[in-house]
Amino acid sequence: MSLLQVNNVTHSYGATNRFWRAGRQKTVLSDVSLSIEQGECLGLLGTSGAGKSTLGKVILGLEKPRKGQILFQGVDLYETNPSTRRRLRRDLQAVFQDCYSSVNPRMNAEQIIGEPLQNYERLSPNEHRRSISMLLESVGLSPEDRGKYPHQFSGGQLQRINIARAIALKPKLIVLDEAVSSLDMVNQTHVLHLLDELKTSFGLSYLFITHDVKAACSLSNSLVVMEKGEVIESCEDQSQLIASSHPTVKKLLESILSEHPRSRSIN
């Protein structure tokens, strides 16, 4: 049984007009299916507006799709009773692109990371402090940073805080919605390495949503490419992606900047 199974999910946003009830519907996901195995990372590629983030939201249980089902650990996320859903959601966390808007500016690092712990675990103040220190260390920050507020961190550090919050409950699946896209190249590499390490040490699975083919390839085991709400290609490894004949996939691959621009211009 797969950890996550997305079966024929269709979703649309209605342009709901209050005066003329029947607003036009815009289909953002049509008949999307994919699955993620335990300990695996699935890269979800696609250009802007392909429906990647919507799929992420649907998987996270934030938006009920019009059709289809999301099976997480074999249970339909939108059909179970609230207590099961709450228990399942614990194993389902996320990191978003904009690290600044992902944290409450009026909370310090300890409060931000401690939020999921407070919601799900009954820890004594001492244990709480200790697990926050451990989490900060595991994402490469110092425990002394616990009292700092978001504006005192850099973008890369803040994204680490977001990652620490996501792994606080030792989840099974983390949705990384463009999690490294807003960072500079150096920080991107650091965070990708960190995510890779965490994956092995915590036994995590990722849904890595990105438009960056290189980043996707470096972290993912398998890849799925989306366009206009449809899955147009799913491959087991990079070589399959490179061999793909689909024009959009080719375009995506061409968009990778060469490390040696001069040699490319000669070709």
Place this chain on the structure above:
Amino acid sequence: MIASIRTGLRSQKTAAVCSVILFVLFSIAILAPWISPHDPVEVNLALKLQSPTWDYPLGNDHLGRCNLSRLLHGAQVSLGFASLIFISSLLIGLLIGTFSGYKGGAIDLVLMRFCEGVMAFPTLVLVLGLVGLLGPGLPQVVLAMVMVQWVYYARMFRGMVLSLKERNFITAARISGSSHWTIIRRHIIPNVLPPIIVMGTLEIGWAIMDIAAMSFLGLGIQPPSPEWGSMIHEGKSYIRSNPELMLYPGIMILIVVITFNVLGEALSERFGVKRRY
């Protein structure tokens, strides 16, 4: 950089001066019963319209009552009830605005159309109408003003909640397993309350003016209790012979309203908030 520090300091200096003035005024209002030299309602026709003496530093009014004592006691009414109006309409607005903005949908639609309906009327006309309905008296005026004022706060809170709701940390909190109530309490209210309190300081000035206006029209506080608006009302018959009867309470209203407005401006500059509905 230096310029921003300088403006920051300057606005803080203004805020500090205004706070001191307001602190003094509020202390006077609270301590009025102890520091005023005479009973504010004690009539002594022998001293009618008397000029300032050592015993009566600001003279006496047309019934021989001590002007200074009346002014001090009037501060209690003006400042106290203006703050009451401010706090209650802020709380009602917070409750309804946050609920409406967070919940959205049909409830939001109905509540906001109601607010817009109330906002479409001039405030004073509505307050006058309500006071006419409820009967004259200070509690009725306060009630009427709260009933009209809260819609402005509700509107502001709702707008801010709407923009806040789209921020990722609300989604992140939901994913972290926080209930809606926890999200409102821990993420929304701490982020919407401070800027609106800052904007609200501007509103207190208006509330004081409105109370005074109502008293001037004879709808607010009933004689013989002292209040700045009613003092101006009583003094207006003597404007030719004794203009100071109107001048003293007028100056007090001026000082309080200007101080509140300048403080509000300074604070909104300091915290970078803009007035919006």
